[in-house]
Amino acid sequence: MSTAVRVPEQVSPRQTEQVRRQELAAFLRSRRERITPDQVGLPPAGRRRTPGLRREEVAQLAGVGVTWYTWLEQGRDINASEQVLEAIAGTLRLDPYERAHLYNLAGLAEPPVEKECKAIGPGVHAMLRQLEPFPAVVLNGRTDILAHNRGYTWLLGDVDAMPFEERNSLRLCFTNRAWRARLPDFEESSPRVVAQFRAAMADHVAEPSWKNLVNRLLEESPEFAALWRQHEVQPHRNMLKxxxxxxxGLLRFNYTHLWFGRRSEMRLTTYSPADEETRAALPTLPG
Incomplete structure (x- = not known):
């Protein structure tokens, strides 16, 4: 008796397009629900059945039709121009990573804003590889993880498995339990971490990406909120961690910050073993 072999179904372009529209709809809804009326200058409108802004409020603020925006959030087969997406991104206060994600889901080329991650050239990636198995990471002033090596993945977890917009070390420290579990001294060091971020934010107080990050942390972490209200500031220092x-088990590293230039906010942070036990524990990574 022969057994029939099921041939995997091919996903048609139409099905792919439908999935993309559904992803776009879900993304817009999630971004809309995190924005409160007072954040966009709207008066309180009494009790709301759903969190965040209403669809008609987003449409009004972005200057688009309510029906058209509703269809967009319903995943209907409609097209959005670059100008309309830019207006929606501004209304929903998307940061550069979320903005690029919006354009990709809408089937348009990414907006003409150079991502910092693209500024990480092949030479830097080669240097990160050469430092292995020592952990190393490239961060910007906002503490976004722009590049890292396999040693860093081994030490802190699989950054590549995270959504691109979630790869922020400050937010991971305060909201990701698995990440936090690898930092036994974070309760003691967290005031310094927040003070360093507040000092860095002085040059970016009006930028949506920075404000969005702070607002999310204030909502998600009472610990961060309490520290943020203290208004402490500190510079970055090379220390033991x-x-x-x-x-x-327990590992000890000396970490060193190396800035890319005199005025650059991007820095390479390297972690070198502080004792022989830590050095011996480092993994042997394949070439």
Whole structure:
């Protein structure tokens, strides 16, 4: 008796397009629900059945038709121009990463804003590889993780598995339990971390991406909110840091910040073993 072999169904372009529209609709809804009326200058409108802004409020603020925007959030087969997407991105206070994601889901080329991650050239990536197995990471002033090596993945977890917009070390420290579990001294060091971020934000107080990050942390982490209200500021310093690895146990590293230029806010942070036990615990990574 022969057994029929099921041939996998091919996904048609039409099906792919439908999935993309559904993803776009879900993304818009999630961004709309996190914005409160007072954040966009709207008066309170009494009790709301759903969190965040209403569809008609987004449409009004973005200067588009209510019916058209509703269809967009319903995943209907309509097209959005670059000008309309720009207006919606501004209304929903999308940061550069979310803005690029919106354009991609809408089937348009990314907006003409150079991403910092694209400024990480091949030479920097080569240097990150050469530092292995020592962990190393490239961060910007907003603490977004722009590039990292396999040693960093081993030490803190799989950054590549995270959504692009979630790869922010400050937010991971305060809201990601798995990340936080590897930082045994974070409760003690968190005031310094927040003070460093507040000092860095002085040059970016009006930028949506920075304000969005702070607003999200204020909503998601009472610990961050309490520290933020203290208005402490500190510079970045090279220090010793301990990590609790799930397999290797307690590790001690000296970490060093190397800035890309005199006025650059991007920095390469390297972690070198502070003792022989830590050095011996580092993994052997394939070439």
């Amino acid at each position: 301990r990590f609790l690895h799930p397999d290797a």
